[in-house]
Amino acid sequence: MVDGVKTYDVVVVGAGPAGSSAARRARALGLSVAVIDRATFPRHKLCGALLSGRGQKAMRDIFGLEVDPEHFLYSRKVAFKWDGETLAEFDAPYDLTYTYRVDLDHRLLREAIAAGAEDYQGTRIETFDDAANALVLADGTRIGYGVLIGADGAASPVARHIFGRAFDPDKIGFAFEAEVPGGCDADARMSIDFRIVNWGYGWNFPKLDTRTIGLGSIRSLDQDLKGKMAQYLDLEAGAAGEGVKIKGAHIPLGDYQKVPGRGNILLAGDAAGLVDGITGEGLAYAMESGAEAVAAAAEALKAGKPATATGLYRKRIRYIHTELDKANKLRHFEYSDRFSSLFKEKLATSLTMRKAFFDLLAGETTYSAIERRIPKQIAGKIAEKMTGWPSKLAGRLRG
Missing domain, CATH: 3.50.50.60 (FAD/NAD(P)-binding domain)
Structure with missing residues (x-):
């Protein structure tokens, strides 16, 4: 001193x-x-x-800690959904581990x-x-x-x-989330809804004592996120979700420093x-x-x-920035109206897409590797819209 x-x-x-x-x-x-x-x-x-395989590796490398059943629920059960419709139920290729922050x-x-x-x-x-x-x-x-x-x-x-x-403020995301009482068994199913909101997604993750249900999207888009959260909670939890506290917070969603x-x-x-x-x-x-x-x-x-x-x-951290840039470009395929029918079909049927999604979470692949596997015709169409943001927002950003 x-x-x-x-x-x-x-x-x-x-x-x-x-x-x-x-x-x-x-x-x-x-x-x-x-x-x-x-x-x-x-x-x-x-x-x-959800602590991904990549997150588990980071925790192990930095803290010397492993996931364990005292603090984490393990499951491979997954559902992909589209505005409440179940498109596919399957097992992930890796253990998914859920905890509480x-x-x-x-x-x-x-x-x-x-x-x-x-x-x-x-x-x-x-x-x-x-x-x-x-x-x-x-x-x-x-x-x-x-x-x-x-x-x-x-x-x-x-x-x-x-x-x-x-x-x-044009690019920041916003999320709502609730903890719904009622513990889950091992191998309880998680779900991700890719169209419950525009340019975002909803999640329903099993936990040891609750289910974590939430959604997030780009805040500046003209959509009632709080109202959509109430609808999503009712859809996913029913009576169990009545009266639970819903919390909201800003979240990064593609824009980085x-x-x-x-x-x-x-x-x-x-x-x-x-x-x-x-x-x-x-x-x-x-x-x-x-x-x-x-x-x-x-x-x-x-x-x-x-x-x-x-x-x-x-x-x-250039390797992180490179991956985020590629994710922003590829999310046009995930979120834009132009590709919505094709993306919905792939969610329902494509084993390759499912594997790529969970390989990313496990740290077993990169967006660069995935990009090389995209057919040139689709890649060309995506490249036409390389801002990584919705068309209305992209226009404001260019202006």
């Missing part, structure tokens, strides 16, 4: 999977690290909380703290002092940093500080917009990006050039 300021190599804002991954990796690299979150854990978080996030944070991360839960940031590389907390505590990592969600105060806003930071301030996870607009994968990207941000920070600090951290980090 110097002049009343406690200084760390890395300060992480946000203690979800991205923030805890950053903190845990920082300790593994021998860096001093503090984790700040305005909530006190355990805390609830809107999320379907309230438990998962708390568990990961405990691992980071046990590794030596200093814990600042239940406090918020009052002031960013970039010139001094310091933060002032609401209680007056002043904390210095070499590199600051914002892992503080889609409405990130850190992103708002460096860019003036946390997200593009092309430059994920500024100087020695980096963004990870949802704060950087790292969510796949097709599969909904976000947990794996959160953990991966948190670890990559710290690796970039360590390199920059070792060189005595903390301001180079953003450039180093951007290179380290």
Whole structure:
């Protein structure tokens, strides 16, 4: 501590999977690290909380943790739906594991703290002092940093500080979700509804004590998401869904920060917009990006050039950005009216499409590999609409 300021190599804002991954990796690299979150854990978080095979690998690599029946429900049973109509029921090629973010996030944070991360839960940031590389907390505590990592969600105060806003209001997604009482047996069926909303999807995931039912889409589209959520909940849960609390939150849905930071301030996870607009994968990207941000920070600090951290980090997560770009292009096939009949048919009949979807979640393939398998005629039609956004919205974005 110097002049009343406690200084760390890395300060992480946000203690979800991205923030805890950053903190845990920082300790593994021998860096001093503090984790700040305005909530006190355990805390609830809107999320379907399907931990994919890719997410399992990230959790194993960063925390040394495996999925287990105490914390996760396992099932391979899947249904693909279209505006309430069941198109196909089948078994996924891999185990799908479902948990609760309230438990998962708390568990990961405990691992980071046990590794030596200093814990600042239940406090918020009052002031960013970039010139001094310091933060002032609401209680007056002043904390210095070499590199600051914002892992503080889609409405990130850190992103708002460096860019003036946390997200593009035209491109941000919004989701509603409810926990419906009644535990599920092992091998309970999950479902994804690809047309319950426009340019989005609905999910019904089995859990140990409940079912998590929700939907999400691009917020700026002209559709009554809250009304659609009420209809979807009634469709999926019936009487069991009556009176349950519905929560809503902004979610990234294809738009990400092309430059994920500024100087020695980096963004990870949802704060950087790292969510796949097709599969909904976000947990794996959160953990991966948190670890990559710290690796970039360590390199920059070792060189005595903390301001180079953003450039180093951007290179380290280029593989994520490349995949998100390709997902945005391919989602025209999934969401646009132009391809809706063909996409519906493929959902019902195509074993190749099903395998590709779950291979992506398992980390066993990439969009680049899938793109190479798309017939040239379809690929050409998709390429004509390469914005990755609905036509009305794309027109506004071009304007």
